Amino acid sequence: MISVDNPGGPEAEIVPGISIPFTSYTSEVHDISSPYRLTLKIEVRDGAPECRQFVITADADAPPITGVVLRSIPLATYVETTLEKITNRRGDALEELRAERGRRRQPKSDVLPRVVEAYRLALADPDPVVRKAPTQAVADRLHYQRGHVSRLLSEARRLGMLGPARRGRAGEAKTNRKES
DSSP states (O other): OEEESSTTSOOEEEETTEEESOSEEEEEEOOTTSSEEEEEEEEEETTEEEEEEEEEEEOTTSOOOOHHHHHHOOHHHHHHHHHHHHHTOOTHHHHHHHHHHHHHOOOHHHHHHHHHHHHHHHHTOSOHHHHHOHHHHHHHHHTOOHHHHHHHHHHHHHTTSSOOOBTTBSSOOOOOOOOO
């Protein structure tokens, strides 16, 4: 079942020429091969559907919900399936959507400087909560997953764009090199 969260709201173009008449919807998914019911709140942002909320409910006789269960859920497939139902298009529309998303993906040479800048801004933020969790602040600001930001920061350090990490602390270690 799919319900619209903002009826009468603005349209969202998901690929050129394909629009849906809303920007936010909720989809209830019950895959007959799974003992779990899912509720997905999906928003279309910059032309791409994004899962913004995820609720899982176990059937009465289902095994407990564990990390293994959560990782096994094909969330992207369910998001695409709901989009397929909404647009009444199959295959080609989703391939076009995937291609469009791929074109929007930016090269690391463009992303790394933005991540490093956002990280340094988070370290200098007057809010102590932001300063103590700068990687999460960058993830929130740039709409990336925290793990992805962490990998990008590691790569930036490896490339010399960011100073070495201090063990157990956020930020960059200061190096005191004396010139001879």
